Amino acid sequence: MRIGDAKQSYEADEAIWTSSTQKVWFSLFLVGLLVFPFMADAYLLYLGCMVGIAVISTTGLNILTGFTGLISLGQAGFMGVGGYTVAWLSMNTALPFPITLLLAGLLAAAVGILVGLPSLRVKGLYLAIATLAASVFLHFIFAEWESVTGGMGGLSLDPAHLFGLTFQSDFAMYFIIVPLAVLMVFGATNIFRTRTGRAFIAIRDRDISAEILGINLLRYKLMSFALSSFYAGVAGGLFAYFYRVVTPESFPLSMSIFYLAAVIVGGMGNLLGGILGAAFMTLIPEALKLLTAALTPFYPNAPIFMSPMLEIIFGALIVGFLIFEPHGLAEIWHRIRRFFSLWPFKN
C-alpha cells in the first residue's frame, strides 16, 4: 500500500519518481547493473551488452513509431549509418569514442531527416514502404561505395578509446554501453515531460487537430525522425565497437523488423515497454537455446528436434503476446504495480 505521497509543489508532482519506494527500487536496479559485470560470465556479459544496444535502438524507434505514430522499417539502415561512421572515423582519425558516437548519431539523424521528408504526405503502410526503400538504398551504398565502406568485405576497426584507455573486452564495453543506454532512456523520458513529447503524441493521436492547435507537423515529424535515427546511429556505433567489424550484412532488413517487433511486443508508446521488448526479443532466442541444452541429457534428440523449432516457438511467443497482451509487456508491469500499490487491502 502506497500512502503519504501528497505533493507540496508542482515540481515534485511532475518528477519522474514520485514516491520514495520507486526511488529505492530504481537505485537497487542501478546497483544491480553495476554489480552485474563482476558476477556474470562471458556469455551473460555478452548478452548484457546486446540488450543494452537493443534498448537504445528500440527506445529510438519507440519515439518514432510508438509515440509519433510513424511506422519505420529503416532502423537497421540508420544503425548502419552509425556503425560505418564509427568504423570510418576509427580508421581515419584518432577521435575518442564519445566524439565518434556523437558524430555517428548526428550523421544518422541527418539521414533520418532526409528519409523522413515524405512523412508529411504519407502515413501508415505507405510510410513503411518509403522507409523500406530508404533502407534498401542505404544497404546498396554500404555494399557499393567501396572507397569509404570497404564494399562487401566491410571495415574492421580499432577498439574504442578515451584518455589512453582502450575498451577491448566485453567487460570494458559493458561500461560504455549500459551507462549510455541508461542516459539515453532517461533523455527520452524527459522528452515526454515537455512540449516536444506532447507534440509527438498529439501527431500520433490526431494530426489534423494537432496542426490547428499550433503544432508544425513537418517540423515535429522530422524532429522525431532525427531523434529516432540519432538513437539508432549511436546504437549502430556501439554495435561496431562491440564486434569491431561492420559489413553490409551486419545491418540486414530483418534487424529493422526485429526492432519493430520489440516496440510492439513491449508496448507502443511506452518507454518501459521498449526496454522490456528489447530484452525479450534479445533474450528469448537465447533462453530457448539454453532450454534445448538443458533437455539434451534427458532427450538426446532434443537438439535435432528443437533447433528447427526455435524460430517457430519464438514466433508463436510473439503472436501469443500480441493476442493476450495487446498493450505489450509494459501492461503486465503496470498490473503488478497496481496490485502492490493497494496491497494488502484490496486485490
Added chain:
Amino acid sequence: MSSILEINNLSLSFGGVKALQDVSFRVPENTVTTVIGPNGAGKTSLFNCISGFYKPQQGTIHYQGKALAGTKPPVRAAMGLARTFQNIALFRGMTVLDNIKLGAHVHMQSGLLGALAYFGAARREEMAVREHVERHIIDFLEIDHIRRQPVASLSYGLQKRVELARALAMRPKVLMLDEPVAGMNREEKEDMARFILDIREEWGVTVLMVEHDMGMVMDISDHIAVLNFGQVITEGPPAEVQNNPEVIEAYLGTSDMDSLRRKLNQEREVA
C-alpha cells in the same frame, strides 16, 4: 464596436458542392457571436476556413485588420485563434492535464536539447505552464478531480469541457466553439453557458460559436449570423434574428400556403 474578425465574400466548393457562397459577416470584438443554420448549411466549413484547414476559392478573412490568406494553421493558432471541434478531438493517449498543457504549445519555446535534459529554461517553462493551467484553467472549469485521468475514460460532457480547457490554454483572442453543448444534459449545458459568458467577461475573449440549441443561443449570444445552403440569410442581435421570416422559414418551414405554392412553382420551372 470594432470587429475582430471580418469575413468578406467567402466562397468554398468541393467539386460541384458549394459549401459556402459569397458569405460575409463580422464578429464584433468581445461578444458572443453565434453562427446558426440547419445541418449542412456550411457552419463547420466556415470554421475550417477560419482555422486555415480549408482554403476558400474566393473571398477574404481579416483578423484584427490583417488578411489571413496564406497563413498556416499553426501560425493562426499562435495569433490567438483557438477552437474546439464538433466531434471531440482530444488526444486519447494523454491525460487531461497533458491535453490542456498541449494547448499552451505555441506559447512555449523550449527545444529538443532542453527537453532531453529537462533542465534550466525548459524545466522552468514547464512549471510556469503547469501553474498557469492549474490556477486559471483547471480551477475555473472545475475539472481538478479528473486531471490525472486519461481522456478516453471521461464522459462526453467532461470531454467537451477538457477540450474547452485546452483551447483556453492557447490564450485565445477569438475562441471558436463548434457545438459546445451538443449531446449534453441540461445541467452540463447550463455549466457550459456560464463558462462561455465568464470567458467573454473575465478573459475579454471574443467567442465565435456554432450551436443548434436555440434556447442557449438566444440566451447568451450578442450577435447571430444565420447560414442556409452556404449563404448568410441575415445577421443581427438575437431578438431581431428570431423574428426574421426567412430564418423561421429555414428552420421551421412556413405556414403560409401561398408562399409554399410559389416556391413549388419556382422549383418546377427550374426543373
